[in-house]
Amino acid sequence: MSETRHTRLLIIGSGPAGYTAAVYGARAMLEPLLVQGIQPGGQLTITTEVENWPGDTEVQGPDLMVRMEAHARAVGTEIVADHIAAIDLSKRPFAAQGDTGTTYTADAVILATGAQARWLGLPSEEQFKGFGVSACATCDGFFYRGQEVVVVGGGNTAVEEALFLTKFASKVTLIHRRDELRADKVLQSRLFRNPKVEILWDHNLDEVLGVTDPLGVTGVRVAHATTGEKTELPCSGVFIAIGHSPSSELVADQLETHMGGYVVTAPDSTATSIPGVFAAGDLTDHIYRQAVTSAGMGCMAALEAEKFLAEQEGSELIPAEPPRPERQALQR
Template sequence: MADKRHTKCLIVGSGPAGYTAAVYASRAMLEPVLVQGLEPGGQLTTTTEVENWPGDTEVQGPDLMVRMEAHAKAVGCEIIGDIITDLDVSARPFTATGDSGAIYSADAVILATGARAKWLGLDSEEAFKGFGVSACATCDGFFYRGEEIVVIGGGNTAVEEALFLTNFASKVTLIHRRDELRAEQILQNRLMKHPKVETLWFHELEEVLGEDNPKGVTGVRVRDNRSGETSEIACKGVFIAIGHAPASELVKGKVEMHHGDYVRVEPGSTRTSVPGLFAAGDLTDHIYRQAVTSAGMGCMAALDAEKFLAEQDVVDEDPDPVRHDAAAE
């Protein structure tokens, strides 16, 4: 028989948004249960140094997430190593099914499943992730001061990353598989005028080149998709900027979405189109995608859930339908 349990507040996801929501929900006496998901700790577990987390001049991404998890546990959140594979939000209490077979019911759910950077799928790309290959210029650009950098992509993300990286790099080469960019024209104009930027058209990344001792990127091999010829470009950093994909599969077709399947929330809140279902962090954020903004939204989601549950308790305990109608008018 499947394990069944109920909680006032179920948190799905364990990045900065999820763990922060867990801390605030625990302090609000909601007795939350947090299900960690496929990648406990989220995207920060795949980074090395983090230098833009307030209060830490420098901290290792995995260490920061271990501390967040410990904090959430210390204030009373129950953390479960399971993966939610289905979420029914058609009626309250909501019902979530875990990969373990466990069934979780909850009066409120906070979704904090994050977003995943899109990758090219190269073996060499995977081998050097965190050692010269990155998908976040804001996170890692600082480490390449005075170095030559390559950016892969042709949309807004790629152009914005390339322009941002000019603050640190001696040269930025933007590599795109076509001969025109998909980015907004104002961004293209800025890119083309920048003295540190060079564009390489009709080329695709074939291999990331590097060394193992110490581990790091030394260059890339690219292929001209017209002639098939390959060439090498020396660089210390490779930024894959082909977009992000929100991990919104659990609620596809169940809540309002926008900007390519990011969950839509009411402005200034974490409320989704389904009452009692809240969303926080990169799952909703197609603009900033930072650990600190995700943590802030996690706080908001817990406070929103606390308010929602308090209002539900008042409704459930009040037997006078006349007073409900009057209050609604």
């Protein structure tokens, strides 16, 4: 049976941005309702060791998200296992439709639906995700000290990932399907000068090679883009760097977006192009894409939502146009 539920603050998404927004929203007595989505916990649930979360020398990604969820619940957030399939931001209260049939109405909304790394779609890539296959050198590069790794891609993301990995790896092979890079010339120059980097032009990743006990990567098989000739390369890590896609399908036709779908927010703010709708985390961040920056934006979004709701509630108590006799009396 379908039902309609109203909340002052609806949070859509359950990564670091969503859960942090929930903590701050609950502490502001907004009684937020958070809808987790298809992947509760977000991208960190497919990450193993996390060593750049302040306060934890090392923490498992899934464990960190369990703790964040528990914190949000403890301070009063209602967390719902549902997925928002559609949302109407054209009028207030905003209305979101869940897959369960429930309609959620809200006076303010925080969007924290995140972003997803683009993958090649290989079965072996999927098999070794989190066990040698990664889409984040900043997150996982540290684990490949003194080892050989490969990076797949040819744009800014791939070159930046490759350069970052040279801090740890003994050798970085950049695999690109064309004979020239699409990255900025400055980045290309840095890459070409780095003695740890080797570029394999005109090749596609054909398969990730590895072992199952324990699960881990031992190499890759590549295919020449023209001849199809296949070659095997030894490596311990494979970094897919062909870009990220923000999960903005829900609001792309209602909010201003840029850079391939990232939601636009006001400078130094999480406010979107619609008053009362805020965006935080990887949904709006095409630069840093870190758990800690997402959490910071979640905090900002909750504080801004609190201010927005207070202003709305205050304005409802003040008549927009005082009665004329009263105005005349004041003028006398």
